[in-house]
Amino acid sequence: MIRIQNKIAGIVCAVLLLAWPMPGSAEYDYINISNPFLKKIPIAIPVFKAFSRSSAENIAAKSAADLLSKTLEYTGYFKIIDRAAFLADPQQPHIDIPDIVFRNWTGIGSELLITGGILLHNDMAEMELRLFDTIKAKLIVGKRFKGGDKDQRKMIQRFASDVIFSLTGDRGVFNSKIAFVSNGTGNKEVYTCDFDGYNPRQVTQTNNITLSPAWSSDGKWIAYTAYSKKNTNLHIMNLEEKRGAVVSQKGLNISPAWVPNQFTLAATLSFEGDPEIYLLTGSGKIIKRLTQSVGVDVSPSWSPDGKKMAFVSDRSGAPQIYSMDLYTGRTERLTFEGGYNTSPSWSPKGDRIAYAGMQNGQFNIYVITTDGQTLVQLTRDAGDNEAPAWSPDGNLIAFSSTREGPSKIYVMTAYGTDQRRLLTLPGEQTAPNWSLRIMND
Amino acid sequence: MRKKFWISLALLLVIPGLLFTVSCAKKTVKSEASVSEMPKSEMAKETVKEDTSAADKARAEAAALEKQRMEAERQRMLEEERLNAQKLRETQLEEERRQAEIAKKLEDAKKKVFLTELVLFDFDSSVLTETAQDRLKRKAEWLKENAKASVIIEGHCDERGSNEYNLALGWRRAEAAKAFLVDLGVSATRMSTISYGEERPFAQGHYEGAWSQNRRAHFVLE
Numbered sequence: 001m002i003r004i005q006n007k008i009a010g011i012v013c014a015v016l017l018l019a020w021p022m023p024g025s026a027e028y029d030y031i032n033i034s035n036p037f038l039k040k041i042p043i044a045i046p047v048f049k050a051f052s053r054s055s056a057e058n059i060a061a062k063s064a065a066d067l068l069s070k071t072l073e074y075t076g077y078f079k080i081i082d083r084a085a086f087l088a089d090p091q092q093p094h095i096d097i098p099d100i101v102f103r104n105w106t107g108i109g110s111e112l113l114i115t116g117g118i119l120l121h122n123d124m125a126e127m128e129l130r131l132f133d134t135i136k137a138k139l140i141v142g143k144r145f146k147g148g149d150k151d152q153r154k155m156i157q158r159f160a161s162d163v164i165f166s167l168t169g170d171r172g173v174f175n176s177k178i179a180f181v182s183n184g185t186g187n188k189e190v191y192t193c194d195f196d197g198y199n200p201r202q203v204t205q206t207n208n209i210t211l212s213p214a215w216s217s218d219g220k221w222i223a224y225t226a227y228s229k230k231n232t233n234l235h236i237m238n239l240e241e242k243r244g245a246v247v248s249q250k251g252l253n254i255s256p257a258w259v260p261n262q263f264t265l266a267a268t269l270s271f272e273g274d275p276e277i278y279l280l281t282g283s284g285k286i287i288k289r290l291t292q293s294v295g296v297d298v299s300p301s302w303s304p305d306g307k308k309m310a311f312v313s314d315r316s317g318a319p320q321i322y323s324m325d326l327y328t329g330r331t332e333r334l335t336f337e338g339g340y341n342t343s344p345s346w347s348p349k350g351d352r353i354a355y356a357g358m359q360n361g362q363f364n365i366y367v368i369t370t371d372g373q374t375l376v377q378l379t380r381d382a383g384d385n386e387a388p389a390w391s392p393d394g395n396l397i398a399f400s401s402t403r404e405g406p407s408k409i410y411v412m413t414a415y416g417t418d419q420r421r422l423l424t425l426p427g428e429q430t431a432p433n434w435s436l437r438i439m440n441d
Numbered sequence: 442m443r444k445k446f447w448i449s450l451a452l453l454l455v456i457p458g459l460l461f462t463v464s465c466a467k468k469t470v471k472s473e474a475s476v477s478e479m480p481k482s483e484m485a486k487e488t489v490k491e492d493t494s495a496a497d498k499a500r501a502e503a504a505a506l507e508k509q510r511m512e513a514e515r516q517r518m519l520e521e522e523r524l525n526a527q528k529l530r531e532t533q534l535e536e537e538r539r540q541a542e543i544a545k546k547l548e549d550a551k552k553k554v555f556l557t558e559l560v561l562f563d564f565d566s567s568v569l570t571e572t573a574q575d576r577l578k579r580k581a582e583w584l585k586e587n588a589k590a591s592v593i594i595e596g597h598c599d600e601r602g603s604n605e606y607n608l609a610l611g612w613r614r615a616e617a618a619k620a621f622l623v624d625l626g627v628s629a630t631r632m633s634t635i636s637y638g639e640e641r642p643f644a645q646g647h648y649e650g651a652w653s654q655n656r657r658a659h660f661v662l663e
Binding site: 209232312358386 | 602612633636
């Protein structure tokens with residue numbers, strides 16, 4: 001069941017972004033939650049109306065509409081209808097009831113319609129955005145945004161979030177970021193980018209090998225592995241303040257994973273003679289040891305409630321995925337197919353785990369339900385596909401792939417559809433890690 | 442005309458006489474030459490007298506010459522000895538140099554073997570194969586012969602598998618090599634380990650020929 005919020009508490013952020021809703025109605029069941037990508041919903045997003053028709057406004061009217069199309073298309077839920085098919089006159093955009101002629105939209109097969117109006121003056125921008133059900137001829141959600149000229153992208157993303165929320169009850173991925181490793185500088189360093197691959201930014205400058213970035217739940221900290229001359233150390237860094245802790249026990253200090261909503265993380269340390277998973281504070285102090293087995297225990301990934309941890313262990317003779325209950329300490333093996341399974345990532349929906357498995361010399365992304373009953377292969381015949389990372393709403397998976405030659409970051413839906421490259425950077429990109437939604441970005 | 446005749450006759454008598462006088466003396470020393478036709482007794486007496494002093498002179502000369510000869514001989518022998526000794530030293534030095542060079546070449550070769558002889562592993566394994574163990578034994582010998590050397594043992598993996606798992610596997614490989622050397626008597630304080638996982642491959646390529654080279658414990662001198 002989907003709800004429409006009539007009154008939403010204003011989302012106030014530092015850039016004076018004000019948004020308030022317009023009256024909408026009722027509850028609709030638009031997206032099939034169990035497999036939302038089976039049938040994509042046709043949606044039309046015409047060029048916005050330029051209120052004062054200045055040339056800058058005309059340009060912005062198109063670019064904002066295009067950005068909204070791209071952003072919504074990224075989710076995999078929608079089929080964006082080509083504007084060439086539109087029946088309505090683009091010179092006379094109708095953006096609200098009663099002006100909208102809905103049969104112009106149902107006539108071309110569109111089930112949803114988004115209209116927008118934009119006003120630019122001085123250095124300020126104002127947008128009105130509305131989502132309509134064309135068949136029922138009703139408004140689903142409408143918002144007005146006011147802010148600086150440079151905040152247009154944020155306004156669009158916020159509205160996209162409102163659209164997804166009104167259709168699914170979930171806020172979507174639009175405020176999240178992806179961390180990854182790239183060697184474009186000649187050395188492997190940690191980078192971050194927006195959820196859709198925009199604004200890549202280099203975050204570390206170790207001029208050495210840097211690996212395994214991991215976001216904390218609030219998006220303020222990143223943990224990663226970096227080399228000194230004689231050791232492999234774990235760095236825990238506050239992104240804004242560039243301060244933090246270093247864990248440099250003798251031997252390995254690798255593969256960090258933050259416990260959801262806590263300033264605590266799991267990591268693999270080998271200072272006691274064997275690579276085992278330990279629990280650490282965000283300041284780098286060891287709380288306790290979690291695994292107890294001879295052999296490699298590595299790559300932890302937490303369930304969204306923080307009560308269970310998936311990890312890789314070769315205690316059976318080869319690497320497989322295991323799941324440990326933190327309270328009871330009970331550990332059970334999850335993967336029995338294939339002789340080499342690594343890199344688990346627990347879905348934020350809680351019910352399934354993605355991982356990378358090698359069969360016939362090739363790596364592919366698999367998803368297994370946490371009860372171990374259902375196993376699905378998501379990639380095939382496309383090079384080596386590794387290091388899966390779920391989006392915060394559990395609908396998308398980022399991963400690395402060598403299908404084009406050098407390793408790049410790709411994104412696909414949770415069901416393996418719509419596989420496409422996230423961004424283009426020099427060198428090779430690996431090890432994506434997807435943050436939760438970051439507020440006050 | 443008559444004067445001329447007597448002068449010629451005198452000359453004719455004197456010159457041969459002189460000649461005979463001289464030659465008779467010599468002949469007396471050698472005691473072999475035939476005697477001339479001059480009056481024998483007088484010649485003989487003179488000859489004997491001359492012989493004696495000449496002989497003495499000759500003997501003295503001879504002795505002096507002999508002394509000279511012997512001295513020269515002695516000097517020559519000394520010089521020869523000196524030269525020989527010098528040559529010997531030079532040869533010895535040359536020999537020592539050669540030996541040292543050979544020894545150094547041998548040392549360098551042993552060090553090169555130590556650094557380049559590969560300790561390799563099977564896929565997804567940190568178990569030491571027989572070949573690996575043999576090579577580690579040789580490395581242990583070198584470490585014992587070179588007691589001052591400190592070494593970093595790096596653990597490496599081929600490119601397959603997750604980077605994190607390979608970091609851990611590489612660590613286990615380095616530690617396995619180190620433990621083996623400790624068991625052979627090498628002091629643990631001389632060896633440190635670090636894992637590079639799949640991050641620093643030696644051989645590029647996506648096939649077993651390259652992968653097998655990268656699954657190794659690599660030794661680096663500090």
